[in-house]
Amino acid sequence: MSSIPGPNSHPAVVITQVRSPLSTLYYPNLTPKAGEIRIRVEWTASSPLELHQADGGLLIQPPHIIGSSAAGTVMEVGPSSSPTNSNSSNNRFEVGDKVFGYSFKTTPERCGQVYITAASHQYGKVPAGMSLAAVATVPANLVTVFRAAHADLGLDLPWPKPKGWEPAQKDDPILIWGAAGSVGMYAIQVFRHWGYENLIAVASSKHHEVLRGMGAKVAYDYNEHGVVGRVSEYASRTNGKSDGPKVPYIFDCIGSLEGTLRPLAEIAEKGTKAAILLPVIVKDATATDVPEYELDVTKTLPGKWAEGVELNGVRAHFWEETSGLKDRFMGEIMPTLLEEGIVQANKQRIVEGETMLERAQTALDLLREKAPSGERLVWRVADDEWL
Numbered sequence: 001m002s003s004i005p006g007p008n009s010h011p012a013v014v015i016t017q018v019r020s021p022l023s024t025l026y027y028p029n030l031t032p033k034a035g036e037i038r039i040r041v042e043w044t045a046s047s048p049l050e051l052h053q054a055d056g057g058l059l060i061q062p063p064h065i066i067g068s069s070a071a072g073t074v075m076e077v078g079p080s081s082s083p084t085n086s087n088s089s090n091n092r093f094e095v096g097d098k099v100f101g102y103s104f105k106t107t108p109e110r111c112g113q114v115y116i117t118a119a120s121h122q123y124g125k126v127p128a129g130m131s132l133a134a135v136a137t138v139p140a141n142l143v144t145v146f147r148a149a150h151a152d153l154g155l156d157l158p159w160p161k162p163k164g165w166e167p168a169q170k171d172d173p174i175l176i177w178g179a180a181g182s183v184g185m186y187a188i189q190v191f192r193h194w195g196y197e198n199l200i201a202v203a204s205s206k207h208h209e210v211l212r213g214m215g216a217k218v219a220y221d222y223n224e225h226g227v228v229g230r231v232s233e234y235a236s237r238t239n240g241k242s243d244g245p246k247v248p249y250i251f252d253c254i255g256s257l258e259g260t261l262r263p264l265a266e267i268a269e270k271g272t273k274a275a276i277l278l279p280v281i282v283k284d285a286t287a288t289d290v291p292e293y294e295l296d297v298t299k300t301l302p303g304k305w306a307e308g309v310e311l312n313g314v315r316a317h318f319w320e321e322t323s324g325l326k327d328r329f330m331g332e333i334m335p336t337l338l339e340e341g342i343v344q345a346n347k348q349r350i351v352e353g354e355t356m357l358e359r360a361q362t363a364l365d366l367l368r369e370k371a372p373s374g375e376r377l378v379w380r381v382a383d384d385e386w387l
């Protein structure tokens with residue numbers, strides 16, 4: 001990489017130093033190998049993960065390109081792995097296809113840059129009529145829901161969903177705390193589609209109508225005193241099983257030590273499975289404070305969780321290891337859920353700015369101010385000269 005443009009390079013938005021403004025560096029354009037495509041990234045969605053990385057240095061080694069969800073245009077397709085194999089995954093794509101997906105593994109693959117060269121199974125075709133800004137909100141957080149359901153909650157989401165299929169936990173209370181967050185909204189829509197009917201959403205009151213429309217059975221406001229008691233009372237009343245915990249499944253879609261884990265520790269009982277989005281935020285990033293994070297959920301709130309509560313930290317980055325997802329999620333499941341209207345993309349808040357760097361920095365500042373509420377920050381990546 002270089003701080004000056006070269007003939008065969010492109011700009012990327014980079015964390016060069018923790019708790020410093022973002023910068024631009026230039027990276028080489030990588031020719032796709034077999035099983036890869038090169039994409040011009042046109043839109044991305046900012047995730048709180050970028051704030052954890054920029055302000056807390058979470059799991060990064062600067063310089064680090066930001067971003068994980070991308071939407072853009074296929075510029076180059078790698079050679080088929082076998083000239084006789086017409087099922088080679090690269091054959092799904094042609095130059096000019098509009099695609100969206102999730103690239104996160106190594107610095108050259110991340111999305112806050114004009115070109116990504118990535119494995120083609122990490123991308124799917126954009127459904128007709130959908131904007132790149134809208135679909136950029138989807139990949140990272142929709143796959144998070146599938147990863148959490150399969151690996152951390154043990155709730156089945158069979159694909160394709162067999163006709164007439166119903167989950168064994170159809171009426172079990174499933175608590176989705178932080179339901180107005182980007183992950184939370186996808187969780188409600190996905191679980192409802194697969195027939196989990198007793199979904200308890202916790203979010204600010206202003207989002208309750210939308211969340212009920214997406215499939216939440218009830219909604220409670222975490223800002224109101226007594227929310228823990230109300231959730232517990234509702235779950236006790238509607239859980240048809242005489243033994244076991246009143247809330248058998250908890251999906252913490254925020255992962256804040258004081259904001260979500262502490263109230264959840266009052267609700268969880270022996271036998272509750274809790275999936276908590278990592279990192280656990282021990283102390284928020286602010287303009288003056290260094291954030292603190294915990295990556296081991298079992299170390300949180302010692303002595304506060306009831307014995308026998310199963311605590312699992314969700315790591316979407318491992319989605320490819322989840323049975324059945326690697327080959328089908330980005331290319332088939334995700335576009336189909338959008339196409340069929342089963343999942344609506346998050347509401348978008350477009351972050352403006354003269355340059356890619358300015359837009360990225362403004363989005364990061366908005367995340368630090370906790371500005372997004374029921375919406376996802378999206379911004380145009382490639383500046384006009386690249387389009």
Ligand SMILES: NC(=O)c1ccc[n+]([C@@H]2O[C@H](COP(=O)([O-])OP(=O)(O)OC[C@H]3O[C@@H](n4cnc5c(N)ncnc54)[C@H](OP(=O)(O)O)[C@@H]3O)[C@@H](O)[C@H]2O)c1
Binds near residue numbers: 144260372375
């Ligand atoms: N480990 C993983 O695999 C993984 C994957 C995705 C995300 N994450 C992490 O998960 C967190 C959430 O990500 P996101 O993209 O969904 O965030 P987001 O959409 O930016 O979250 C914003 C929402 O958080 C809600 N919120 C804040 N504090 C809350 C509380 N105490 N109780 C309930 N709701 C609260 C707000 O709800 P109201 O508007 O109702 O106030 C707001 O709408 C981030 O820390 C992110 O890094 C982890």
